[in-house]
Amino acid sequence: MNSTLNSAIDVSRGHRFFGELTEQLSADGPIELHRLRAVAQYVAENPTRFLSWLKEILQDGVAMRVAAARSYWHPNGFAKLVLHTSAEPEFRIRLHVWPLISDEPPAGESNPHSHRWEFASTVLAGGGLHMEEFEETTRSGKLFDRYRYGADPANRAALLSDGAVRLKRVAAPHVRRGAVYQCDTDVVHTVRPIEAGLTATVVIQGPRRVQSTVVYCEPGQSDDQPNGMLTEAQFRWLLKSVVAEAGA
């Protein structure tokens, strides 16, 4: 990364609320789930100050270009805006945005899946998210094909077939605006917005804990769809939409 881009990130670091978040995440000791949750809770209690940071990013063309370049579209049509990354200590601050594109509640992450890292999130705008959490079972339950990402050392991006299993639903939390959700690497879940209209969540992502994740697909279906490129213009539009909706 060249010095211009580095200095743009330093500009972002000048925002007081952003500084408070990174200070909490960079404090001594490992970044464990309770700390991720505390930071997400801090955002939930201070949405106006978080929006002020988003407005600052909108005013800084270079910082926005850097953030847009590492952001992307999920195949189901929502955006993952990577606002900040830190390598040491390892954490990310992301904004997930389901834009207003139809009268129907949009799709989310509809295949049950796990994550390599722990995270905590809070709903910044919209009606919230509906999660379903699952466990494998040998008894009655819906049948899925199981795949693993990251399990092939020669190709971490490969999706490896790993048999057929049954899943049972073990929890179905609703996370409304201002509430906090937490997730460790053992959790297998799906996520979808509760309502039509723009929904946005702030995700505080911790360090990678495991090499591989699991994803379950209905028989005959594949989850091997690429993420989509997200342009700088789309990044700006999404950020402005979130600021307008959450600040209303």
Ligand SMILES: [Fe+2]
């Ligand atoms: Fe997830």
